[in-house]
Amino acid sequence: xxxxxxxxxxxxxxxxxxxxxxxxxxxxxxxxxxxxxxxxxxxxxxxxxxxxxxxxxxxxxxxxxxxxxxxxxxxxxxxxxxxxxxxxxxxxxxxxxxxxxxxxxxxxxxxxxxxxxxxxxxxxxxxxxxxxxxxxxxxxxxxxxxxxxxxxxxxxxxxxxxxxxxxxxxxxxxxxxxxxxxxxxxxxxxxxxxxxxxxxxxxxxxxxxxxxxxxxxxxxxxxxxxxxxxxxxxxxxxxxxxxxxxxxxxxxxxxxxxxxxxxxxxxxxxxxxxxxxxxxxxxxxxxxxxxxxxxxxxxxxxxxxxxxxxxxxxxxxxxxxxxxxxxxxxxxxxxxxxxxxxxxxxxxxxxxxxxxxxxxxxxxxxxxxxxxxxxxxxxxxxx
Numbered sequence: 001x002x003x004x005x006x007x008x009x010x011x012x013x014x015x016x017x018x019x020x021x022x023x024x025x026x027x028x029x030x031x032x033x034x035x036x037x038x039x040x041x042x043x044x045x046x047x048x049x050x051x052x053x054x055x056x057x058x059x060x061x062x063x064x065x066x067x068x069x070x071x072x073x074x075x076x077x078x079x080x081x082x083x084x085x086x087x088x089x090x091x092x093x094x095x096x097x098x099x100x101x102x103x104x105x106x107x108x109x110x111x112x113x114x115x116x117x118x119x120x121x122x123x124x125x126x127x128x129x130x131x132x133x134x135x136x137x138x139x140x141x142x143x144x145x146x147x148x149x150x151x152x153x154x155x156x157x158x159x160x161x162x163x164x165x166x167x168x169x170x171x172x173x174x175x176x177x178x179x180x181x182x183x184x185x186x187x188x189x190x191x192x193x194x195x196x197x198x199x200x201x202x203x204x205x206x207x208x209x210x211x212x213x214x215x216x217x218x219x220x221x222x223x224x225x226x227x228x229x230x231x232x233x234x235x236x237x238x239x240x241x242x243x244x245x246x247x248x249x250x251x252x253x254x255x256x257x258x259x260x261x262x263x264x265x266x267x268x269x270x271x272x273x274x275x276x277x278x279x280x281x282x283x284x285x286x287x288x289x290x291x292x293x294x295x296x297x298x299x300x301x302x303x304x305x306x307x308x309x310x311x312x313x314x315x316x317x318x319x320x321x322x323x324x325x326x327x328x329x330x331x332x333x334x335x336x337x338x339x340x341x342x343x344x345x346x347x348x349x350x351x352x353x354x355x356x357x358x359x360x361x362x363x364x365x366x367x368x369x370x371x372x373x374x375x376x377x378x379x380x381x382x383x
């Protein structure tokens with residue numbers, strides 16, 4: 001399939017003006033002036049999309065989703081469900097990284113790998129972290145390093161829990177050894193080799209991660225902390241960590257725009273900041289005694305809705321917010337073909353109405369997943 005997107009205002013994620021985009025197969029072949037008449041004259045099957053009045057963006061990367069569900073903190077009946085393809089694409093997401101959270105007993109790494117492969121067969125790009133909250137952490141090959149090296153979809157370790165009553169209460173040295181294994185695996189397989197840390201509400205906040213950078217030979221770019229907006233104090237700690245070169249991640253919620261603004265105004269390194277959805281993860285609420293008092297399920301849609309809210313309600317620049325779900329995330333995870341609209345990159349593209357910012361079209365590796373706001377490709381068992 002050949003697709004020409006014309007007359008759209010391009011954010012790559014930086015704004016570059018009104019240009020055309022030519023897709024052939026799963027790649028962007030050309031961005032700029034494209035002679036439509038000559039292209040149609042070649043006798044090819046060409047789909048032409050007139051994006052007048054629309055903006056054209058890279059597909060979003062969600063670096064933290066529970067593809068096969070999560071949770072169970074309230075018992076077996078509170079295990080959250082698997083994620084379906086259209087839940088992801090309707091949210092403007094074209095690349096996901098799956099993880100296991102609290103439950104590494106009834107949810108297995110091999111199942112997560114199979115779910116990731118299935119979603120990729122259906123049309124999006126998928127990766128996974130090896131492990132879960134606990135240390136030692138579950139793996140496929142019995143080694144974090146070997147998982148990263150030998151299994152194509154494994155790009156790092158995670159989500160490893162710190163500062164949380166649900167963690168395994170690991171020592172600093174245990175955490176450092178795990179991060180070192182992930183890094184070495186990344187070096188030997190040309191992957192990110194990051195360790196993705198779940199950060200709870202504990203009083204130690206990010207102290208383990210600061211100490212790893214101070215006391216061990218772990219490069220800061222291999223540290224990636226998420227859930228950093230649980231409190232103002234934790235976000236201040238994340239700002240300091242970002243300025244050391246580590247990546248930090250906001251879990252999208254109704255205050256995401258305010259958190260981004262605070263991060264920026266208080267000296268956080270905006271190139272080290274990303275946003276994720278925690279999609280299909282559980283949202284348990286505990287009281288001060290650690291008792292479960294409420295429960296919910298995160299949605300991937302929150303990621304897109306909070307990007308829009310940050311732009312419209314908090315008056316943040318489109319390119320600035322967009323970077324947090326495209327270019328920055330691609331840099332954190334070393335996904336060279338993702339997060340940018342550029343020639344020879346994967347054709348992951350969103351087209352939004354310029355006024356409403358509603359999603360009109362979604363392309364994932366050139367495949368037309370959403371057309372004129374209608375889902376064109378559904379998961380195998382979706383109705």
